[in-house]
Amino acid sequence: MEKIQTKCLIIGSGPAGYTAAIYASRANLEPIVIEGLQPGGQLTTTTEIENFPGYPNGITGPEMMEELRSQASRLGADIRTGVVTEVDFSVYPLIAKTDSGQVYSAQSVIIATGATAKYLGLDDEKKYAGMGVSACATCDGFFYRKKVVAVVGGGDTACEEASYLSNLASKVYLIVRKDYLRASKAMQQRVFDNPKIEILFNTNTVGLFGDNGVEGAHLVKFKGTDQEESLDISIDGFFLAIGHKPNTDVFKQFIDLDEQGYIKTVGVTTATNVPGVFAAGDVADPIYRQAITSAGMGAKAAIDAEKFVISHK
Ligand code: NDP
Numbered sequence: 001m002e003k004i005q006t007k008c009l010i011i012g013s014g015p016a017g018y019t020a021a022i023y024a025s026r027a028n029l030e031p032i033v034i035e036g037l038q039p040g041g042q043l044t045t046t047t048e049i050e051n052f053p054g055y056p057n058g059i060t061g062p063e064m065m066e067e068l069r070s071q072a073s074r075l076g077a078d079i080r081t082g083v084v085t086e087v088d089f090s091v092y093p094l095i096a097k098t099d100s101g102q103v104y105s106a107q108s109v110i111i112a113t114g115a116t117a118k119y120l121g122l123d124d125e126k127k128y129a130g131m132g133v134s135a136c137a138t139c140d141g142f143f144y145r146k147k148v149v150a151v152v153g154g155g156d157t158a159c160e161e162a163s164y165l166s167n168l169a170s171k172v173y174l175i176v177r178k179d180y181l182r183a184s185k186a187m188q189q190r191v192f193d194n195p196k197i198e199i200l201f202n203t204n205t206v207g208l209f210g211d212n213g214v215e216g217a218h219l220v221k222f223k224g225t226d227q228e229e230s231l232d233i234s235i236d237g238f239f240l241a242i243g244h245k246p247n248t249d250v251f252k253q254f255i256d257l258d259e260q261g262y263i264k265t266v267g268v269t270t271a272t273n274v275p276g277v278f279a280a281g282d283v284a285d286p287i288y289r290q291a292i293t294s295a296g297m298g299a300k301a302a303i304d305a306e307k308f309v310i311s312h313k
Contacts, residue, residue, distance in 0.1 A: 003103045006032045008305050009096055010077075011084050012112035012247075013069070014041025015291045016281025019298030020110045020305075021072035021079070027306040029108070033072065033079045034098060040065035041114050042244075042282070043291055045136040052291050061138075064291070084113075089254035089274045107312065108276045108305035111251060111263060112298060115244035115282040115289075120152065124208035128238070132214025135240040137161035144169045149237035150217055152205060154178060158241035159187040165239065166196040173233060174199045175219065205238075214238050246283045255279075262286045270301040276312070278304050 008029035010020050013036055024031035038044065043061035050058045059067075073079055082098040089095075093105040117135035119125050125133050134140040137151070141164060149169045151162045154176040162174045174191065179201045181188045191197050200219065207218040209232075217238060221229045246262045248255065256264045256273040263272055263279040270278040280301035281294035 001101055001103065003105050004032070005093070005105050006030065007107045007309050008032070008110065008302070009034070009094070009104050009106035009108070010110045010112060011096065012036050012041065012114055012281070012283070013039050013079070014043060014065070014112060014114045014281055014294060015068060016114070016283075016294040016298035016301070017041070017110070017112035018065070018068035018072045019295040020112060020280055020302040021077035021298075022068070022075055023299045023302030024110070024305060025072065025075035025077045027302060029302070029306060029309060031077050031110075031302075032104065033077050034082050034084055034096075034104075035079060036113060036247075037083055038114075039081065040069065045139050049291060068295075084250055087250060087254065089251075089277055092276065094274075094276055106276075107309050108278065110270075110298075110301045110305055111248075111255070111272075111277065111279045111283055112281045112294075112301070113247040113250075113283045115246045117240060118243050118245055119240055120205060120242065122205070122207060125238075125240075128208055128210070128214045131212075132210065132236060133208070133238050133240070137164050137239050137241075140237070140239075141165050141168050144237045146170050147236035148234060149173070149239060150175055150205075150233065150235045151239045151241055153241035153243070154181040154183065155241070155243065156183045156187050157243075159183040159191045161239055161241045162197050163187075163190055163194060165237075166194050169196070169237075172197045173235065175203050175205055175217075176201050177204050178202070200233075208238060244282065244289075246286075248283060258286070260286055270297060270304050276305075276308055278308075 008024045008031040010033045048058045086097040096104045148171045150173040152175045216234045263284040278301040280297035
């Protein structure tokens with residue numbers, strides 16, 4: 001297969017990747033976007049987005065990503081399915097290889113591979129994968145209409161997912177390991193005010209049970225203290241909402257990462273430690289992780305890439 005030359009290779013297709021593609025296209029970088037495992041990124045598994053400017057009545061995640069994709073495509077971005085499985089950033093032009101064996105030789109690379117949902121690490125999560133265990137309420141909530149579900153986590157995602165599921169399920173347990181929620185005050189209030197949501201504070205999940213899919217969870221309250229107490233709850237669905245891991249494994253041989261695996265960028269720019277490689281969105285942002293901040297970083301990355309390509313002609 002012949003190597004494909006490009007001025008700008010964008011890896012990932014969330015708000016950061018598509019916005020980078022929009023800017024890079026308008027800067028005549030003729031970008032190629034490799035969409036990755038989840039075209040459109042995490043937002044394709046979100047319900048209503050109310051906080052992205054320009055949508056006064058809100059918009060669903062999949063709809064917004066489709067709009068960003070078509071905007072990038074209309075401006076000339078070459079959007080391709082595929083997953084980057086290997087890179088070589090020790091050479092220039094930079095090299096990236098996809099799962100189909102296609103090799104790209106790029107004058108600049110923008111990494112916008114996002115982050116992936118974390119699991120607790122219980123064997124039962126694997127055992128019941130697709131049989132009651134999910135990390136995406138919007139994808140799988142439909143299956144739990146009038147049933148009982150549990151959501152693990154105390155952040156904004158967990159509260160949002162619990163609220164969403166409460167519109168479908170008959171009851172939602174919110175399993176929180178600390179004695180408080182980490183979510184924003186508004187989100188907390190929404191959960192506290194919802195009669196269908198029961199919050200189990202100071203509670204850890206240690207296992208799941210059921211003969212035909214998940215039928216319940218083994219929980220421990222006040223784990224590791226003298227008040228420790230075991231209890232089981234009957235549930236039909238178990239949803240994880242305990243944060244995300246940045247998708248940086250493919251790049252870690254070349255790119256400097258922080259202790260959590262997020263890409264380190266230089267100052268206020270999107271530059272990484274490798275000249276010509278830039279990073280945008282959740283993959284490089286352990287703090288804000290919003291669609292709008294990711295999109296902003298995508299724009300910055302394309303501007304940084306344009307300057308780099310021009311100065312390395
Ligand atoms: P967070 O990191 O904010 O929260 C993760 C939650 O999961 C915490 O309550 C944490 O507990 C808990 N947790 C982590 N590991 C475990 C474990 N092993 N067992 C049990 N519980 C665990 O992640 P989110 O995904 O909720 O949010 C990420 C970012 O995205 C945040 O900045 C958030 O504000 C933002 N966000 C914004 C939204 C919006 O504005 N509409 C919607 C969703 C997310 P502990 O507190 O004990 O560490």
